[in-house]
Amino acid sequence: MYKILIIEDEKLLSEMYEEKFSQSGFSVMVANSAEEGFESLKEYKPDLILLDILLPQENGIQFLKRAKDISGVSKIPVVVFSNYDDPETKKKASDLGARDYLIKTNFTPSEIVEKIKDFLKKLDTSR
Amino acid sequence: MVNPFLFEALKCYNYLKKSCFSDTSIFMDIKYTILIVALLNFIIGLSVLFRNRKSDINLSFALASFDLGLWATSMFFYVKPFIFDSEVWIKIVYLFVIGLIVTWTYFFKIFLEIKDKRFPTLISIVAFFFIFILIGTDYWVKGVITKPWGPETILGPAYALFGVYTLIVMMWITFAWIKKVSQSKGIKKMQLVYLFVGAFLYSILTVIFDVIIPLVTGDSRFFWISVYFSLFFVVASAYAIIRYRLMDIRFVAGKTFVYLLSIISILIFSFFLMFLNNKLLVPISINIFAPIATVIGILLFQPVFQFFEQIASKYFYYTFYSYRTVLTDLGRRLTQFLDLDRLSSLIVNTLTSTMKLDRTVILLREAGNGNYRIQNNVGFREENGISLVKDNFLTAWLEKNQAPLVYEELSLIIRDSSSQEERERLERIKGNMKKIEAALCLPLFIENKISGMIVLGNKISGDPYSQQDIALLNTLANQSSVALQNAKLYDQVHDLSENLQERVDIQTKELKQAYEELKVLDRAKSEFISLASHQLRTPLTAIRGYVSMILEGSYGKLSKSASKPLNNVLGSAERLIRIVNDLLNISKIELGKMELNKAPARVDELITTCYEEMKSTAEKKGLEIIWQKPKSRLPEIEVDKLKIGQVISNLIDNAIKYTQKGKIEIKAEKADSVILVSIKDTGEGLTRDEIRMVFEGFTRGAAGIAYWIEGAGLGLYIAKKYIDLHNGKIWVESEGKGKGSAFYVELAIK
Numbered sequence: 001m002y003k004i005l006i007i008e009d010e011k012l013l014s015e016m017y018e019e020k021f022s023q024s025g026f027s028v029m030v031a032n033s034a035e036e037g038f039e040s041l042k043e044y045k046p047d048l049i050l051l052d053i054l055l056p057q058e059n060g061i062q063f064l065k066r067a068k069d070i071s072g073v074s075k076i077p078v079v080v081f082s083n084y085d086d087p088e089t090k091k092k093a094s095d096l097g098a099r100d101y102l103i104k105t106n107f108t109p110s111e112i113v114e115k116i117k118d119f120l121k122k123l124d125t126s127r
Numbered sequence: 128m129v130n131p132f133l134f135e136a137l138k139c140y141n142y143l144k145k146s147c148f149s150d151t152s153i154f155m156d157i158k159y160t161i162l163i164v165a166l167l168n169f170i171i172g173l174s175v176l177f178r179n180r181k182s183d184i185n186l187s188f189a190l191a192s193f194d195l196g197l198w199a200t201s202m203f204f205y206v207k208p209f210i211f212d213s214e215v216w217i218k219i220v221y222l223f224v225i226g227l228i229v230t231w232t233y234f235f236k237i238f239l240e241i242k243d244k245r246f247p248t249l250i251s252i253v254a255f256f257f258i259f260i261l262i263g264t265d266y267w268v269k270g271v272i273t274k275p276w277g278p279e280t281i282l283g284p285a286y287a288l289f290g291v292y293t294l295i296v297m298m299w300i301t302f303a304w305i306k307k308v309s310q311s312k313g314i315k316k317m318q319l320v321y322l323f324v325g326a327f328l329y330s331i332l333t334v335i336f337d338v339i340i341p342l343v344t345g346d347s348r349f350f351w352i353s354v355y356f357s358l359f360f361v362v363a364s365a366y367a368i369i370r371y372r373l374m375d376i377r378f379v380a381g382k383t384f385v386y387l388l389s390i391i392s393i394l395i396f397s398f399f400l401m402f403l404n405n406k407l408l409v410p411i412s413i414n415i416f417a418p419i420a421t422v423i424g425i426l427l428f429q430p431v432f433q434f435f436e437q438i439a440s441k442y443f444y445y446t447f448y449s450y451r452t453v454l455t456d457l458g459r460r461l462t463q464f465l466d467l468d469r470l471s472s473l474i475v476n477t478l479t480s481t482m483k484l485d486r487t488v489i490l491l492r493e494a495g496n497g498n499y500r501i502q503n504n505v506g507f508r509e510e511n512g513i514s515l516v517k518d519n520f521l522t523a524w525l526e527k528n529q530a531p532l533v534y535e536e537l538s539l540i541i542r543d544s545s546s547q548e549e550r551e552r553l554e555r556i557k558g559n560m561k562k563i564e565a566a567l568c569l570p571l572f573i574e575n576k577i578s579g580m581i582v583l584g585n586k587i588s589g590d591p592y593s594q595q596d597i598a599l600l601n602t603l604a605n606q607s608s609v610a611l612q613n614a615k616l617y618d619q620v621h622d623l624s625e626n627l628q629e630r631v632d633i634q635t636k637e638l639k640q641a642y643e644e645l646k647v648l649d650r651a652k653s654e655f656i657s658l659a660s661h662q663l664r665t666p667l668t669a670i671r672g673y674v675s676m677i678l679e680g681s682y683g684k685l686s687k688s689a690s691k692p693l694n695n696v697l698g699s700a701e702r703l704i705r706i707v708n709d710l711l712n713i714s715k716i717e718l719g720k721m722e723l724n725k726a727p728a729r730v731d732e733l734i735t736t737c738y739e740e741m742k743s744t745a746e747k748k749g750l751e752i753i754w755q756k757p758k759s760r761l762p763e764i765e766v767d768k769l770k771i772g773q774v775i776s777n778l779i780d781n782a783i784k785y786t787q788k789g790k791i792e793i794k795a796e797k798a799d800s801v802i803l804v805s806i807k808d809t810g811e812g813l814t815r816d817e818i819r820m821v822f823e824g825f826t827r828g829a830a831g832i833a834y835w836i837e838g839a840g841l842g843l844y845i846a847k848k849y850i851d852l853h854n855g856k857i858w859v860e861s862e863g864k865g866k867g868s869a870f871y872v873e874l875a876i877k
Contacts, residue, residue, distance in 0.1 A: 012669045016676070023681060083664035085711055087722050105664040105704050108675035 002120055003027040005046040007037040007063065009055050013104070017050070020109035024117070034058035038066065041073050047120060051098070053082035053089060061089065064096035077123065081112065161203040161354050168196035168357065171365045178369055179542065183237045188368060191230040192361050198223035199354045206277045206351055213271045213278040221261050221268065228296050229254050235300045238322065239307045246299060253292060260285045276348040297330070312589030314535035318367040325363025332356040385435045392431050393424045453481045458603060461610040465617045471503035474607050478583065479505050482596070486564065486584030490516060491611065492577060497522075499579070506584060507563060515559045515568075515582065520552040522577050525570040531600060532568040534560045535591055567592055569600050571608035578608055652718065663707050670700045709841040716848045723767040723852055730802050730874065731761045731795050733768060737776040738793060745783045751790035761797055764876055770849045771874075774857075777842040778806045778870045786810030789867070800876050807869040813861040821859055822847040850874075
């Protein structure tokens with residue numbers, strides 16, 4: 001069973017994704033801010049982090065920057081999923097190690113689940 | 128060049144020589160020249176009179192010179208009797224001599240501005256007494272005897288009395304003159320000097336020929352020569368009265384001295400030649416000798432004249448030439464500076480110290496409004512310096528006359544002016560000049576337009592500006608105006624470059640500021656877009672997400688009747704999402720934020736992917752969709768796969784959407800150095816206007832939106848932008864409504 005951490009401030013969406021991922025057999029933890037995310041990561045060690053970009057206080061990019069310096073966290077793959085569609089931000093995220101940058105609105109929750117499943121499976125086989 | 132003076136001198140010499148050394152008949156001929164002198168006196172008298180008939184000076188002078196003319200005429204008839212005999216003529220001569228005394232007295236009374244009328248009245252009364260003696264008795268003229276050279280008068284005691292009378296008049300005139308000259312300055316003083324020189328030469332030479340020579344030699348044969356000397360007085364006086372600007376007397380004296388010495392030297396030399404000729408065994412005949420001597424004289428005159436001229440310029444009119452040198456020197460130095468302030472102070476200081484002036488100011492004219500500005504001033508009160516030129520008439524007058532304006536001459540100019548208005552204006556200028564104590568306005572011209580002026584005060588000595596001074600000042604003004612103009616231009620260029628730098632700095636700053644503002648605006652726009660995208664997309668994501676999950680049965684099995692409307696909700700949400708995506712893409716393109724992720728790709732492979740994805744949609748609609756792959760593999764080209772894929776799927780999607788029946792044909796081929804993709808359908812086709820507008824976004828404003836093909840969205844506009852970013856071409860061909868359409872995309876291979 002895969003463990004994921006969803007960092008998403010929008011309640012409506014975080015609940016939806018939590019539900020979909022749970023239904024699809026994931027162990028899900030939701031954080032409403034970058035800070036909450038780091039808090040959770042102290043005990044919870046997910047296989048993957050789904051990260052929103054536009055977050056209150058620290059945004060997704062700042063999260064990625066901070067995460068790099070935390071041992072145990074830096075190795076966790078991060079997939080950005082955001083409606084914020086800006087080439088510069090995309091590039092920054094990719095430079096900071098984000099594995100993918102998905103535009104939320106372009107995918108249904110099940111499509112996202114499928115993408116993450118595929119990604120994790122690939123990751124498993126390559127290990 | 129034959130000097131006319133020389134010619135006349137030689138003629139005189141020949142007559143003199145012949146009269147002295149050969150026969151006496153020639154001696155009579157020379158006396159005809161007395162008539163010329165008489166005529167000259169009449170002419171000069173008339174010209175002075177016609178110069179200004181209202182002036183008392185001119186009138187009294189004319190009377191005096193007419194009297195002189197009549198006196199000379201009667202003198203001629205005395206030596207060459209006509210109608211009457213010499214005894215009658217000599218009485219007429221003396222009659223005019225008495226007249227002369229009276230007219231002179233009145234002339235000097237008026238000229239020297241003597242108010243007291245008693246003396247001239249007394250002189251006139253006494254004159255009648257002498258006329259009575261002269262005509263009625265023989266106490267004056269006892270008789271005339273004829274000598275070989277002509278008549279000679281035997282004078283009585285009354286003549287001696289007349290001599291005393293004349294002496295008294297001359298003394299009276301002399302004292303009045305001395306008194307006047309000490310009170311005058313400027314042009315008046317100069318006139319008085321001229322008058323004195325003329326009268327002195329006339330008197331002294333007359334005394335020599337009429338009194339001293341007869342007394343010493345007992346020979347009064349040269350008595351008649353004194354007639355010629357009257358011209359000294361008449362010419363000098365007329366010149367002083369008529370001319371505005373008198374020649375420096377030193378200069379005239381110098382020139383006269385040079386001419387006299389030259390003529391005398393030539394004459395001495397000729398006599399010496401004649402002396403040598405007489406010493407020869409066989410002397411050359413006078414008929415041959417005279418022309419030779421004349422030619423020698425003519426040839427010698429020029430070098431002799433130059434020789435004396437040099438001496439004179441060295442000693443005689445030295446002072447005049449010394450400041451001429453200084454001013455010429457100044458002209459040379461003017462070219463050494465380009466600095467306006469240094470240049471103008473050089474001019475002002477040199478003029479003030481060399482000509483010994485009490486004040487000098489340079490006024491320069493502003494280019495724009497034509498106002499004058501004090502550039503450099505010595506001695507003038509600043510506020511008065513400008514008041515002179517506030518009146519534009521002065522500028523206009525100077526421009527019209529192209530000559531300096533001399534205060535002393537103003538009254539004469541006013542007198543001679545015909546226009547009442549001009550007279551009034553000139554009076555005002557005169558008043559202004561007097562107020563600021565200016566003596567001369569020296570205009571500075573650049574191409575006949577006044578660029579400024581130098582205003583000069585009076586000479587400290589009280590001397591007026593002579594003709595030579597003004598000629599020099601004119602030359603200097605020309606040089607100065609050029610030098611000042613250069614300096615002014617230099618200053619302007621200098622200021623301009625400084626100004627320019629300043630302006631460039633300001634504009635750079637402004638540009639920076641504008642750039643900063645633009646950057647802020649740009650950031651604001653980006654932020655707005657991201658915000659909008661976030662705000663719009665988040666609820667859309669939720670709608671799409673939840674509906675899709677409901678449809679997938681995440682929340683329990685769905686009744687068939689509910690799934691259809693929910694599918695509609697999903698479709699609408701997806702359509703809305705596409706519109707938002709399009710809008711965001713367009714803003715990105717317009718902000719220049721759209722970047723290409725280029726990688727090698729084969730266009731036919733991209734088409735295949737799109738074809739596979741959309742085949743089912745077309746087939747569901749009952750359309751035939753054909754993907755005609757190229758016969759040979761297409762070469763790989765550098766493209767943004769995602770964007771080119773988006774363009775192709777957009778074109779295929781449109782073809783499906785607008786075709787109700789028939790087929791869609793997709794082709795890709797290599798043609799020369801391009802890959803050409805075509806998507807043809809048998810659908811609705813496009814009107815000519817639609818063809819024109821189909822790739823336009825809303826950049827064209829309302830008109831663009833009006834032609835926005837219903838439901839086509841902004842897909843084609845974005846497609847065009849994407850293809851443009853690839854430096855490719857996209858276009859559409861259609862034969863009209865209902866005749867299908869063909870979209871083409873052309874991408875360069877390299």
